Amino acid sequence: MPSPSLRRVTGAAAMTAACALAFLPGAANAAVEPETTDLRVLTINDFHGRIEANGDEVGAAVLAGAVAQFKAENPNTIFASAGDNIGASTFTSFIQDDNPTIDALVAAGLDVSAVGNHEFDQGFADLRDRVIPRYGSGEWAAGVDFALGANVYAKGTTEPALKEYVIREVDGVRVGFIGTVTSDTATLVSPAGISELDFGSQLEAANRVAAEIADETDVVVLLTHSGAATEDCAAIAGEQSEYGELIREASPEIDAIVSGHTHQLYSCDIADRPVISAHQYGTTLGSLEISVDAATHELVSIAGSTVDLATQELDENGEEIDVPQFPADPEVQAIVDAATEEADVLGQEVVGTISADILRGGNPPGDDRGVESTMGNLVADIYLWSTSPEYANYGGEPADIAVMNPGGLRDDLLYGEDGTVTYEEVAAVQPFGNTLTTTTLTGAQLEQLLEEQWQPGNERPKLHLGISDGFAYEYIEDAPAGEHVVSMTFQGEPIAAEDEFLVTTNSFVSAGGDGFTAFLEGTGTSDTGLIDLSATVDYFAAHEVVDPAPLGRAAEYVAEPTPTPTATPTATPEPTETPTASPEPTATATPEPTSEPSTPPTQKPEDEHLAPTGTDVTWALAAAAAGLVAAGALLVARRRRERA
Known part of the structure; x- marks a missing residue:
């Protein structure tokens, strides 16, 4: 298949020739034929089971209605996804293993999809044996087009574990779709569930498959479950990451790149091809x-x-509301309604009360996984409580510290009218159904764990752990690798490298998930068998009111200001028994006293309280003065000898 630039030149030449022929005799009939075949590829990414409408998340039915309307306008339309259709879903889908989401997307006309990291949440066996067949109405072979992964290999080999590409022919035009998933997937899902897989380079896989299908296709689209951390096209073009390398160095045979994973919204032209990402949760096509x-x-x-898919308009009260721009598809709406009814009974059960909003990091909440959050710290507190004698369901050794990864927090708890929290709301915060584990870590390993929060070069360069009450640390944000953590304390006491602590987290993190490999170096790892969601529900039942966990357990280090030097005052010598020496003589020597004073003493005014003075007194005073002068001279000589 010719490169994009060559194909465009050739196409332009063909159009020029067609125009010229239109002016030639007998060319009228040829001009009736269309000069081009026009196609449209509609895309979504990171749908995450948002089948119900919620604000600008229009839900599966409106999404299906939009696709139907575009297909009515141009039947040459293909509907594709860049992955994460399921996983981290809302309660209605999550409580039913995301089956309603799969059914709704199939009914909406989804034609092809890359696999996302969340498709592996319940392990590769679940993806292979349940998810893929569900897309194919029970047939595995019919469902493989919905889990493309060219860089997913059988462990230790280069043998593809998933289908790598699919070719769809529309009105005679052959469109090839290649699927890849971020190579970070190995750290984003439970390692135990993907132990038989390797995740290789997206760039290598995409270019390899593009070369293989070049002669079989007219257009090639890469569906990558990988994306930029920004919506700025200039920054995306220069991004130093696996994704940045992919979009810059992908083969010229690849005509467009459809992205996902980072939930961003952008439409850019990079390396002479469109690169797009359609936000998240069914807000955008x-x-x-x-x-x-x-x-x-x-x-x-x-x-x-x-x-x-929705725009903001003013309601009758002048309030801004999100209004869907397309009608809901009735078939898909029926699937959503049935799923909602099934989830309602359990979902609306009140499990507890909160005193205020409990939020994830960022603005809006959940937007920034690199900052401390009240939700992250609260879940860490819940983990610690769940592995203590306070929790009747736990019979193990009491833990000292607990940590929670920010990527495992998928929603906030809002106070609403009365602070009540339902099962559905709690489940939305932690939708993965992980178990709680305990591991013994040394102080040095704890520091390593904290250092692993900084992951430069990844699509999310920092993942800020929630930490439990009693554990605290200071850090420097902009520091070399391995030098971020300044100090750590437990119950107010400094932590030494050789100190040991029993640390609780979820099974995802303890297996090295999200890149927190320090747990793999710990000892005595034990799976408690406690499900995080069940433990959280029990925590709410045990506490009359749950407060947001305080911030500040992780504090940015502020160096003590260097004091401005001041002049040192001259010390006043302390008095000694020895009289202070007289000043050293100047060039003019003090004359020695003579037997007769050189001038007569001045007569002082008489005072009736003083004895009368006379010549004898005058001579006595003169003698005393001479003695003092002599003593001073001796002291000066002595000081000179001491200095010599």
């Missing part, structure tokens, strides 16, 4: 508009854009 020469099947043009 991505769109690729493709024109192919009808005669030669050469690519004439391809452009990317995004389409909002």
